[in-house]
Amino acid sequence: MTSDLKITCVQIWPLRIPLAKPYHLSKLYGTLTHSDTVIIRLTLANGVTGWGEADPGGIDCDGETIDSVVQTLENRAHHLLGQSVDDWVESGKGRDFHGPAAAAFDVACYDALGRATETPVCQLLGNPCRNQIPLLWPTSCGSADDDLAIIADYYERGFCTYMLKMGDKPVNEDITRIKAVIAQLPYGVRVMVDANQGWSQEEAIQFARETESLPLVLIEQPVAASDYDSLRRVREVAGCPVSVDESIQNFSETAAILDAGAADIFSIKISKNGGLANSQAIASSAGRAGKQVLMNSMIELGITQAASLHLGCTLDNLVNCGHAYMSTLRMADDVTDFSEWIKQGVVTLPGVPGLGVNVSLGKIKQYQTGGLQSIGNTNTIS
Numbered sequence: 001m002t003s004d005l006k007i008t009c010v011q012i013w014p015l016r017i018p019l020a021k022p023y024h025l026s027k028l029y030g031t032l033t034h035s036d037t038v039i040i041r042l043t044l045a046n047g048v049t050g051w052g053e054a055d056p057g058g059i060d061c062d063g064e065t066i067d068s069v070v071q072t073l074e075n076r077a078h079h080l081l082g083q084s085v086d087d088w089v090e091s092g093k094g095r096d097f098h099g100p101a102a103a104a105f106d107v108a109c110y111d112a113l114g115r116a117t118e119t120p121v122c123q124l125l126g127n128p129c130r131n132q133i134p135l136l137w138p139t140s141c142g143s144a145d146d147d148l149a150i151i152a153d154y155y156e157r158g159f160c161t162y163m164l165k166m167g168d169k170p171v172n173e174d175i176t177r178i179k180a181v182i183a184q185l186p187y188g189v190r191v192m193v194d195a196n197q198g199w200s201q202e203e204a205i206q207f208a209r210e211t212e213s214l215p216l217v218l219i220e221q222p223v224a225a226s227d228y229d230s231l232r233r234v235r236e237v238a239g240c241p242v243s244v245d246e247s248i249q250n251f252s253e254t255a256a257i258l259d260a261g262a263a264d265i266f267s268i269k270i271s272k273n274g275g276l277a278n279s280q281a282i283a284s285s286a287g288r289a290g291k292q293v294l295m296n297s298m299i300e301l302g303i304t305q306a307a308s309l310h311l312g313c314t315l316d317n318l319v320n321c322g323h324a325y326m327s328t329l330r331m332a333d334d335v336t337d338f339s340e341w342i343k344q345g346v347v348t349l350p351g352v353p354g355l356g357v358n359v360s361l362g363k364i365k366q367y368q369t370g371g372l373q374s375i376g377n378t379n380t381i382s
């Protein structure tokens, strides 16, 4: 343990930032207009800081809300004081917790240790095997014409993978829609679909059967999160891999999903999955079982996106497609400069210590929705 790497202060800010455009997800999740996040900053005894972000998915996704996350952060912050971030990272302490609040602490510990030791987070995680990842772009639940208009627009900006949100309308309409979209795709463009738990077993199997010959990248979360039996049955008839997203919240669910034969691909989100150590453990476990990983995202800001990119750059079992590093481009604003890492549909790690994003305190204050909580010694904080 290094005494100057001990955490002396935890600061917590709840934020609300509008989306650039409303995002219609599914009949379960409705239409999103804002990103609700909680930003934290750890300060170490040596004055180095580390940033973390919690992105609650709501009651129907991960059961977490802004209020529940703030409560958990405030309760746990006292236990974090005095802990050393090198101990935290090296012992995988983040694995002891789960959920978005845990993710904020874990990411902030990695960031602080990386900054203190002048090491990029990807190197703290292991051996980076790339420094760039192509992006995907999602479409709202809508018509084939809506999808094709978005695809035409973003194809010009370098995006070659699209995630079509489904599960909001009768499944026959989704089948007609995906066939119409695939018939008119620009050269080299690939699509995946995400039903966000919106189909029954019968609907999901009908979709998988009737799209079996289509070149889909994957079908994500066609049925309810806990319905492993239906996921296995969909896999049996689908012509493409089946991905789990809402089904995989905690590392402990990985083995159960594998045992049930419920997934080909694990859709990892740093906040949903409780931070870097937990997400890395899920990805490694999936890899050992011959499964692949989609780096996915909530509606999140640049701190979580940067953490996700560092992990993605260390994984040798990523699905060969675009991944979800577009979240900050969908926001009206961000508190970081992560969007500047994206050029022509590809995001590049800058190779600097910690997460590498610059965080604006001015932007945090602009979008903060509650009072700042400071826990610990704030004498040296500016």
Ligand SMILES: [Mg+2]
Pocket (backbone or CB within 6 Å): 194, 196, 220, 221, 245, 246, 267
């Ligand atoms: Mg999903």
